[in-house]
Amino acid sequence: MTATTGTVEGGKAPDLERVFPPPWLRRVGSMFLNVYAGFGLLFLFLPIFVIVAFSFNEPKGRFNLVWQNFTLDNWKDPFAVPELVDAFVFSLKIAAIATTIAVIFGAFVALALTRYRFRGSGAVNLLLVLPLTTPEIVLGASLGSLFILQVYPAPVPQTLGEGTIIIAHVMFCVSFVALTVKARLRGFDWSLEDAAMDLGAGPIRVFTKVTFPLMLPGILAAAMLSFALSLDDFIITLFNASPDNTTFPLYIYGSRQRALPPQINVLATIILIVSVVLLASGVLFGLVRGRRSGVKAATPMIIMPPED
């Protein structure tokens, strides 16, 4: 859609405003806008190029910060640094556990909010949004102080460790999952459930055959998002991990003074490739289904302004 022509219909004499920015100037302006947006995208990708390029770097010394020589060694041996591998595997484990819990809890919340009308739904919505509008450092410090000051009795962990990291990750993922699934469920035709029931399906069958398949695309998108958020979380984790529980981001942070091996870049590039493949399949899935919301579900939708 380029700038429309400013011609006049109906025989009215063109006034100054209609002729002032002449078409060529409008075209230049319009092109400028496209170029400007292109630079915006380039800005977003600049560090990504650096990350990928530096996975092929052969650093002098312990820090992979200055370009030296091209090498494939890092890719031939991406698991050369055992602590890094341990941290990476630990992060994947935490992300898998936290995502599983958060997706179940969050999807139920989303279902309740879209499927039913009930007292207190406004308060629940507020409770979901608040963690997203609280700076991570406050979330991290508050949850950390809860564990350090031992506010709760025993079933809740009394010292920082794996359990507290999972609790923290589930906490921020539940909100994202609930809001993503909710956005996806909005506008669904719930009378399908009644129809299934009229045809003799019991509540469990209605759920497995009707409700769940309807929720599935939203749930998959939310699970991807939740996994990515958990894998990437640093600030909240920093406040809720003990020195023995090193996640991938915590390892990078801890090693910033000691050494930054190029294998960090290799693993980061692998994460990037996997996410792009998943994202692309999500977008394709959305396109195949002929839903415009395909992208909405595949991009972190979280971020959509509240609609109603």
Add this chain to the structure above:
Amino acid sequence: MKGGVESGAKRRRFAPYGLLSPGVIWLLLFFLVPVLTLVRASLSERPNRFLPSELTFSWDFANYSDALAKFGEQFQRSFVYAGIATALCIAIGYPLAYVIAFRGGRYKNLLLGLVVIPFFTTFLIRTIAWKTILGDEGAFVGLLRDLGLLGPTQGLLATPGAVIGGLTYNFLPFMVLPIYVSLEKIDRSLVDAAKDLYSRPSRAFWKVVLPLSLPGVFAGSLLTFIPASGDFINAEFLGSPNTRMIGNVVQNEFLVQLDYPTAAALSIMLMIVITAAVLLYAKFLGTEDLTG
């Protein structure tokens, strides 16, 4: 939902609470109660500094005034940096979202994907990559020095500009996506009508498109300003001791000094200022109804 069948009425009355309870209880226990714990800690004393987690609650508001007196500079700096970064995110993100929404055509999905993809690499690694790009040995500083824009010993790292640039970069997609969504929702026939009524396309933009996209700008600003004001990674990796933000102070007080009351008081003040800023901004943009 509205035409509920009689027999299912009871089930429907209790079903939502059953579905809600696991998630809501989790958020109450591990979000709301912790924030209240933090409020309590911010009003407590630490009688023995060798037992940092033994706090006594004492309505000790002095924690707040002491913390503000000691760290007022970092506090103020956080909001200035976050504010500038938010403005830059609008300046870069709005045109980008506009071009994708109005000119993307069949490549819209692809372009949106491109906005999001960089953020599937780890936050810390992206920031370290900026350290490489802005570093003294990097091509960028070399170019600026050759052009005479930087002196031979001047660099870009450890400057406020580097920190603000890092904040802008790291939170830019949170600006682009909501603006995109609000632009995408605008009825195109409305824009065409405006172009027929107002003489120039630019006026149609100012009078119709921009006002209708303000909710997106509002949401984007929140999602940029809030994390930016609490961030400490950019200040730590790209800045210097002179660019420390409130996040750096909270992190240090909490994790290194183990001074929980001070860290708590600073965190609570951060939340209060952010809430006030959000309400003011909503009033300014006339989007009060969008916060819920």
